[in-house]
Amino acid sequence: MIRRGLAALVVTLGMVAAACGGNGGGNGDVGGEGSSSPDGELIVQTANYDLAVGEQSRFLAGILTPDQLFVSHGSVDIEFFYLGTREGEGTAEEGPTATAEFLPIEGPPNQPGPVAAPGSQGRGVYSADVTFDRAGFWAAQVTANLEEAPMSGRAIFEVYEEHRYPAVGQRAPRTDNLTADSEDAPPEAVDSRARDGEPLPDPELHQMTIAESIRRGEPALVVFATPVYCVSRFCGPITDMIGELQSEYGDRANFIHVEVWRNFQNTVVNKGAADWIYRNDDLLEPWVYLIDANGVIAARWDNVATRAEIEPLLEKLPKNG
Helix, strand or coil: CCCCCCHHHHHHHCCCCEECCCCCCCCCEECCCECCCCCCCCEEEECCCCCECCCEEEEEEEEECCCCCEEECCEEEEEEEEEECCCCCCCCEEEEEEEEEEEEEECCCCCCCCEEECHHHCEEEEEEEEECCCCEEEEEEEEEECCCCEEEEEEEEEEECCCCCCCCCCECCCCCCCCCCCCCCCHHHHCHHHCCCCCCCCHHHHCCCHHHHHHHCCCEEEEECCCCCCCCCCHHHHHHHHHHHHHHHCCCCEEEEECCEEECCCCEECHHHHHHHEECCEECCCEEEEECCCCEEEEEEECCCCHHHHHHHHHCCCCCC
């Protein structure tokens, strides 16, 4: 993965696009890709982990103004350009265009906009469904019609020939993740929030393995996140959100939280997490996966997942019995 994480952007975007770091170290950097912008242009940061050729992908972008205000709410326009297979070489070729809608992570629901404001008034990313027809480097040119004047900025990112992480339509790995009944692991290896003698939280999320759910022929919603050690502040809230969904839709699917770290201090990753989200010395999270009753991945959300995206799919599942 190309890493261009700008130090200032890591700190400022924080909750928008940061994720637990690569190389198994847990120190983290920006969870997507991006590039610096000239003075007066928007700072655009792609927030995806795994874009591939040939199918509709959810493209995510976090946006800041030059004076470090969040661009939020409403929608923005994005033009995509293909740059070739080698970074910094070739001539840009026009690609698809899209209108990206705001996905709020923190603050009020999407409202008319876009607006530039402090993070307290709304943090999130812009999301658009896009199909990329070629592997290599792409540019996203984003235009936001702010109240003061239209502003633009760009980010460069990579699209791969094939997905590097489990993807929609593939068989889900039959993972024997840790549960509350695992006797060979401390509670904090099941959920990092159980450190320092704290009780294991959200017991309903730690009752079943992914493998057992598949063996039973039951759908499952699985979140891979380390609520305590994630660089962003979103891993805890997303795990809480999955817990809330469990309380409402627990009669339709199994809900499972897989903790990333078996031992954070010694950088030991849980095998149950590594099966899914550890590739080429890169550890990226959070992720949310929906596995259907046949053990096939029906949907996935990388880095940013919202109730509004997940709940409609849960509503379509039949109730048990």
